[in-house]
Structure formats: structure tokens, C-alpha cells
Amino acid sequence: YFQFVQQWPPVTCRFSSRTRYQHRPLQIFTIHGLWPSNYSNPTMPSNCIGLQFKKENVSPQLRAKLERSWPNVESRNDTRFWEGEWNKHGTCSQQTLNQMQYFQRSYAMWRSYNITEILKNASIVPSATQTWKYSDIVSPIKAVTKTTPVLRCKPDPVDPKKFQLLHEVVF
Numbered sequence: 001y002f003q004f005v006q007q008w009p010p011v012t013c014r015f016s017s018r019t020r021y022q023h024r025p026l027q028i029f030t031i032h033g034l035w036p037s038n039y040s041n042p043t044m045p046s047n048c049i050g051l052q053f054k055k056e057n058v059s060p061q062l063r064a065k066l067e068r069s070w071p072n073v074e075s076r077n078d079t080r081f082w083e084g085e086w087n088k089h090g091t092c093s094q095q096t097l098n099q100m101q102y103f104q105r106s107y108a109m110w111r112s113y114n115i116t117e118i119l120k121n122a123s124i125v126p127s128a129t130q131t132w133k134y135s136d137i138v139s140p141i142k143a144v145t146k147t148t149p150v151l152r153c154k155p156d157p158v159d160p161k162k163f164q165l166l167h168e169v170v171f
Contacts, residue, residue, distance in 0.1 A: 002093070003170050004106070005032040006115045008126065009073040011167045015154055027126070029115035031070035032168060033085045034106045036092040050091030053083040057099045066103060069110040115169050118144050131163065145171050 009026040058066065058079075072081035082103065090102045097105055119125070122140035124132060134151065141149045149171040153164035 001037055003033075003035045003037050004109050004113070005035065005168055005170045006030065006110070006113075007032040007073070007168045008166055010126070011154060011165045012073050014157075014165070015167075026071065026073060029169065030073060031106055031110050033089055034093075034102065034109070035089045036096075048089075048092035048094075050094045051099070052091070053086040054099065055079060055083075058082065058103060059100070062100070062103055062107070065107045069107050070103075113145050113171070115141065126166075137166065141169065141171070147171050 006029040008029055012032075066082065067078055070078070070082065072078045075081075086099055086102065090097070090099060093102055118140050119137065122136075124136060124140070137151060138149060149169050151166060152168040152170065154167045155161075156163035156165050
């Protein structure tokens with residue numbers, strides 16, 4: 001199966017070790033990756049051996065779509081981010097998806113299961129002051145995706161014992 005991971009850029013950037021880069025102030029969930037997995041060990045496979053990323057396999061039309069849906073939020077080098085995701089995860093999917101299909105499928109999933117829109121339709125808009133319960137976030141996502149998402153959070157640096165910041169949504 002595949003894990004489809006979307007990230008919330010403000011939290012990703014807040015915890016980034018790459019402070020020398022100018023972060024993008026995006027206020028939408030973006031793709032972090034499409035990761036082939038297996039039930040017995042969901043973190044594997046990764047770093048598979050396969051055809052390495054080829055920039056020319058990303059058409060100009062697909063590039064324009066990925067620049068919005070799958071940007072490198074920690075720097076301005078989107079192509080390097082896509083290359084890393086393909087070489088680490090995408091190569092594990094080559095029996096199912098070639099490089100172009102891998103990125104096309106990821107974009108199609110982002111459009112169909114856009115966490116920003118799903119939450120917005122449930123009147124949940126990320127905020128520095130508003131908080132939500134786990135079920136407030138999971139319920140509308142599950143209603144659309146038909147699966148219970150995994151929410152990955154990080155402790156709020158201001159009050160780490162009281163609040164968690166939503167970082168990624170995985171299904």
C-alpha cells in the first residue's frame with residue numbers, strides 16, 4: 001500500500017533545522033510524499049534501488065502543478081525535494097508506477113484529498129489561537145478519504161505539555 005503524506009508548512013518550517021533558508025509562508029497543506037509501505041513494517045521500504053530521478057521526466061505542465069502542491073517548503077529548490085522523494089520512496093514503487101506516474105498520482109491524490117479544503121469545509125482553518133480536538137480534525141478527513149488518518153503532531157514550543165501542533169496528515 002501507499003502512505004500519502006501532506007504537511008502543514010508553517011509547522012514544518014518552525015521545526016526546520018535549515019534556518020539559513022528563506023521559508024515559504026504557505027498556508028495550505030502540501031504534499032510531503034507518497035511512500036510505498038507494507039503492513040508488517042510501515043516504515044519500509046525506503047532507499048530502494050531503482051532508476052534515479054530524471055528532471056526531464058517531469059513535464060512543464062506537471063512541474064507547474066507540483067510547484068503548487070509539492071513545493072520544497074524549507075527552501076526554494078522544488079526539484080531537489082522531488083528528486084529526494086523519488087530516489088528514497090518512489091523507486092520502491094517502480095513495479096507499479098514509473099516516475100511520471102508517481103508524481104501524477106501524487107498530484108491527483110492531493111487534488112482529491114486536499115486536507116486544506118476538507119478542513120475548511122468543516123470550518124477548521126489553522127490559527128495561532130484556535131484549538132481543536134483530535135476528533136474535530138479526523139472526522140471530516142475520514143468522511144472524505146474513507147480511512148482514519150494518522151495525525152503527526154509536534155509539541156508547541158510555547159507550551160509543549162499543553163498543546164500539539166498539527167504537522168502531517170497521513171492516510
